[in-house]
Amino acid sequence: MRKVLLLVVVLAAACGKKAETTGDPGSAAEPAAPSTPGPHGAAAVRAANDMFKTVCAACHGENGKGDGPASSTLNPKPRNYTDKAWQASVTDEQITQTILMGGAAVGKSPAMPAQPQLKEQPDVVKNMVMIIREFGK
Numbered sequence: 293m294r295k296v297l298l299l300v301v302v303l304a305a306a307c308g309k310k311a312e313t314t315g316d317p318g319s320a321a322e323p324a325a326p327s328t329p330g331p332h333g334a335a336a337v338r339a340a341n342d343m344f345k346t347v348c349a350a351c352h353g354e355n356g357k358g359d360g361p362a363s364s365t366l367n368p369k370p371r372n373y374t375d376k377a378w379q380a381s382v383t384d385e386q387i388t389q390t391i392l393m394g395g396a397a398v399g400k401s402p403a404m405p406a407q408p409q410l411k412e413q414p415d416v417v418k419n420m421v422m423i424i425r426e427f428g429k
């Protein structure tokens with residue numbers, strides 16, 4: 293989280309510099325840099341829920357039991373999130389890494405896909421980890 297705040301500060305500083313140079317010929321035509329790093333709050337919750345239903349549930353199942361429609365041919369099977377022993381064995385950080393980098397990068401099945409684009413949306417990833425934790429309760 294501290295890293296994200298730092299990034300925002302750096303971006304803000306960069307934008308400030310840009311504003312100072314608006315007198316330069318040609319600079320007015322430059323498109324403005326996007327100022328929002330990603331969805332926050334309710335939007336992040338919605339994005340995580342939507343993604344879980346449309347992407348993850350195909351393998352992990354609507355109820356997180358690892359029994360989604362695409363799971364039948366997979367070996368090993370997609371993780372059953374309701375497995376309390378598994379829940380206790382992993383940290384939020386490890387779950388985050390698995391989601392962002394995929395199974396192969398963390399020594400798990402390569403069938404577990406990476407979602408590198410979510411690195412830009414830490415709030416969505418955080419909510420996705422919460423969804424996974426919720427299945428274990």
Ligand code: HEC
Pocket residue numbers: 343344347348349350351352362366368369370371382386387390391395399400401403404405407420424
């Ligand atoms: C194509 C099927 C597939 C999809 C889609 C998929 N997964 Fe997985 N996932 C797997 C498989 C298979 C494993 C088991 C890997 C293993 O045990 O080696 C797994 C394992 C995991 C694990 C557990 C890793 C561990 O520590 O054991 C997490 C967390 C996870 N997936 C999250 C997600 C999330 C979140 C999504 C959606 C963004 C998702 N997965 C989409 C197949 C899938």
